[in-house]
Amino acid sequence: MSHFSTDLIADQAIDTVANMSDHDVKKALFNAGKRVLPKDMDAKRDILVDIVFGDLMDRPGPHG
Numbered sequence: 001m002s003h004f005s006t007d008l009i010a011d012q013a014i015d016t017v018a019n020m021s022d023h024d025v026k027k028a029l030f031n032a033g034k035r036v037l038p039k040d041m042d043a044k045r046d047i048l049v050d051i052v053f054g055d056l057m058d059r060p061g062p063h064g
Contacts, residue, residue, distance in 0.1 A: 006057075013053040017045050 025048055032051050
């Protein structure tokens with residue numbers, strides 16, 4: 001079951017990656033240590049969305 005705050009974070013991750021150029025996506029994946037990737041740009045964006053989502057979920061909240 002999803003929670004509204006998790007859904008908002010997922011939407012933010014998707015929007016962040018969607019607003020990036022192809023070059024920026026490749027650079028972000030390289031910086032994240034993902035060097036062996038599929039050739040399909042959509043698959044690369046999906047991988048980056050997962051990474052960004054994880055980073056956003058690890059961000060501390062207002063209560064710690």
